[in-house]
Amino acid sequence: xxxxxxxxxxxxxxxxxxxxxxxxxxxxxxxxxxxxxxxxxxxxxxxxxxxxxxxxxxxxxxxxxxxxxxxxxxxxxxxxxxxxxxxxxxxxxxxxxxxxxxxxxxxxxxxxxxxxxxxxxxxxxxxxxxxxxxxxxxxxxxxxxxxxxxxxxxxxxxxxxxxxxxxxxxxxxxxxxxxxxxxxxxxxxxxxxxxxxxxxxxxxxxxxxxxxxxxxxxxxxxxx
Numbered sequence: 349x350x351x352x353x354x355x356x357x358x359x360x361x362x363x364x365x366x367x368x369x370x371x372x373x374x375x376x377x378x379x380x381x382x383x384x385x386x387x388x389x390x391x392x393x394x395x396x397x398x399x400x401x402x403x404x405x406x407x408x409x410x411x412x413x414x415x416x417x418x419x420x421x422x423x424x425x426x427x428x429x430x431x432x433x434x435x436x437x438x439x440x441x442x443x444x445x446x447x448x449x450x451x452x453x454x455x456x457x458x459x460x461x462x463x464x465x466x467x468x469x470x471x472x473x474x475x476x477x478x479x480x481x482x483x484x485x486x487x488x489x490x491x492x493x494x495x496x497x498x499x500x501x502x503x504x505x506x507x508x509x510x511x512x513x514x515x516x517x518x519x520x521x522x523x524x525x526x527x528x529x530x531x532x533x534x535x536x537x538x539x540x541x542x543x544x545x546x547x548x549x550x551x552x553x554x555x556x557x558x559x560x561x562x563x564x565x566x567x568x569x570x571x572x
Contacts, residue, residue: 350375352461356422356448356470357381359490360556364465366409375461376414378452380422380444383407383415421447438512445470445519453477466527468494472519475526487527493540494520 351368352375355361361377368374407415421444428440453473456464463484466474468491475485491497494517498508507513524530524546532538533556541551 349373349463350461351463351465352376352378352456352459353465354378354448354452354471354474355467356445359467361465361467361488362407362410364488365407369410369414374410374414376416376459377407377410378416378418378448379407380418380420380448382419383417418448418451434507435510435512438507438510438516441469442512442515445516446473449473456483457481466523468520468523469516472523472526475523479526485526485528487523487530489530489532489537489541492537493544493546495544496540 351373353361353365353368354377356379358379358381361379365374365377425440425444428443429437431437431440449470450473453476456474456477457480460481461483463486464471464474464478465486465488467488471485471487475487477483478485508517524541527550530541530546530551531554532541532551533554535553538548538551538553542548
């Protein structure tokens with residue numbers, strides 16, 4: 349078994365990657381975030397000159413040969429996110445996520461993992477390439493189904509009417525259709541997918557946990 353994880357930013361994907369590597373199951377981790385080790389030509393004594401994101405998002409806990417970073421498209425998305433216009437912010441997301449998706453998908457036939465784990469809006473071409481190669485597709489759904497988000501969240505409702513917003517939602521729909529398994533973080537999130545017409549048998553719940561090294565029960569509660 350070998351699992352490839354592709355996420356342009358982070359969410360909880362790096363924790364999944366660390367757990368898989370500790371079990372000897374991680375094939376590789378693909379991201380748009382910078383990794384300090386990719387800048388080996390840049391002297392360590394000059395680290396203070398680098399953006400703080402470089403050290404903050406570095407992935408030293410993963411083997412260097414398993415981390416593949418392509419930061420360029422994320423710079424475009426970050427610049428677009430500064431605009432007040434929802435349409436422009438979503439356009440920045442669409443461009444960055446599509447470039448990332450195609451970057452990984454083009455390499456997938458050569459990499460040949462057994463499983464790929466993708467994240468919404470960022471894995472449509474990855475899943476298509478995986479299907480052609482007989483690779484299992486897992487959608488790690490970090491949020492509710494987009495239909496529920498559109499009903500509840502004001503900005504999402506507005507974003508659904510923009511060109512980029514429609515394209516992003518179309519990507520989400522097609523990714524769901526291609527996924528062999530969909531992992532949700534709660535029963536409520538799972539229900540949002542079922543309410544949208546997704547077969548319950550394809551949906552698995554894996555609740556988000558916490559780092560017990562940072563959070564511990566109070567002494568009085570621990571004994572209960």
